[in-house]
Amino acid sequence: DTEVTQTPKHLVMGMTNKKSLKCEQHMGHRAMYWYKQKAKKPPELMFVYSYEKLSINESVPSRFSPECPNSSLLNLHLHALQPEDSALYLCASSQPRGDESNTEAFFGQGTRLTVV
């Protein structure tokens, strides 16, 4: 099973709403990632969790709050977003790299977020 599952697939939220994006993988990967992708642009890294600890935060505004409850789950909590935050939010997972680790990152299908 090489699947990363993201829910919901689509989300429309107002600027005063609080919502959460969810991501789940059962590949035993210990690194999980959030990327943001605008239309016709490449994915941009937001956060990296390794062994359930936040390892990298790419200067993302505090209105985005990641959480890793366990090794299989990754959440992204959203609060007071702006219309410019509308994008495809992608979750990915991989093994942290060691000497011979498989480093392939597997992406979910994404959550299409629209902020109104």
Added chain:
Amino acid sequence: QQQVKQSPQSLIVQKGGIPIINCAYENTAFDYFPWYQQFPGKGPALLIAIRPDVSEKKEGRFTISFNKSAKQFSLHIMDSQPGDSATYFCAASIGGYSTLTFGKGTMLLVSP
């Protein structure tokens, strides 16, 4: 500063043709170079990847050529099919995690 430069931005080939997408990188610390394929409304899917100690890698109809001295790598799609029409991203990463730095992407259209 864009660390991975990808060209062309878009590409149209006829069925059976061999589209070639090129990428160049600046950071010599990069040590893992994957290519992703993305269809509209879907997440990127890993196609093939290479490490700098290998000059070429083939998987099915997809081939990566890697030139370490020139800091360039390219994707060739043999016998292209209309189903290959998608956006292709090259990427690079440095040890530790797969924190990918992506190129800007190439929209490929394979005409029937």
